Amino acid sequence: MLRHRTDLHVVVQSGLIQLVHDFGPEEFRNNVQALVDIAKYYKIPCVLTTSFDTGPNGPLVKEIAEGLSDFPLVRRPGQINAMDNDDFVKAIKKTGKKQMVVSGVLTEVCATFPALSLVEQGYEVFVVTDASGTFRDDTRESAHKRLQQHGVQLVNWAAVASELHRDWRNDIEGFGKIWTDHIPGYRCLMQSYTNAKEAE
Structure with a gap:
């Protein structure tokens, strides 16, 4: 179960987001914005990251950059797996959290690679399936199977919000x-x- 010992890792870049076809553009934008609003509402520590954002991948999506501007943004010069970047690893460790909520584009790369690395390092990892996107449904399903085989929990943004809230009252x-x-x-x-x- 998600507790308030959670950290959020987000990588959704403006160039890569154009590759998302397993969700409609408005639906995906809404899901990512919901995750941003959840992070703000629960005051969850966040680590934002981009890979090669001066190239075709583009900068972090505006809604994320503005909505979570109080949190560190690690601009990786080229590493594909965020956990291969020392500054990112330091930022994750600095939060002191043992649960990681991950969102990224592409699902099978930007969400999956760091999620698997975090599991190897002993973290409890949740990937937000509707705030991560990829080319096609079958590509997404393959990524989900791989994540589950390694103990990553798959959730949507509504589950993240509800598990953290615990009681409507x-x-x-x-x-x-x-x-x-x-x-x-x-x-x-x-x-x-x-x-x-x-x-x-």
Whole structure:
């Protein structure tokens, strides 16, 4: 189970994001933004990273760079696996966390490689499947199987939010805002709840 001993590792670059075809562009953008909002809401330490961002991979996606601007950004000069970069490893260790939540594009590379390396080093690792993307559905499924074979837990952003929150009564409005901002149908449920509370 996810606890508040969690660190978030994100690598979604503007060049690579154009390769994501296992989700529609708006759906994927929404999922990544939801993960950013979760990190902010729970004050989860984050380590952001890019690989060769002066080349075709491009810089970190604007929504992530702006939404998580208080956290370190490790600009890898070229290493494909973030865990091959000493500055990134130091930043991870500095958080003092033992659980790692990973998101990246491409799923089978930028999310999978560091996830497997983190498992080897004794971390409990969760990959956010709907905030990681790749070329095709079958490519994603192959990556998921590989991750699971090595003990990585696959979750979506809603599971991350819910496991950390644990109880609606902790903050109904704050937790509900994450859902209403990223699941349009949930807006009606929160409106019904708000109207009922106001009528009391």
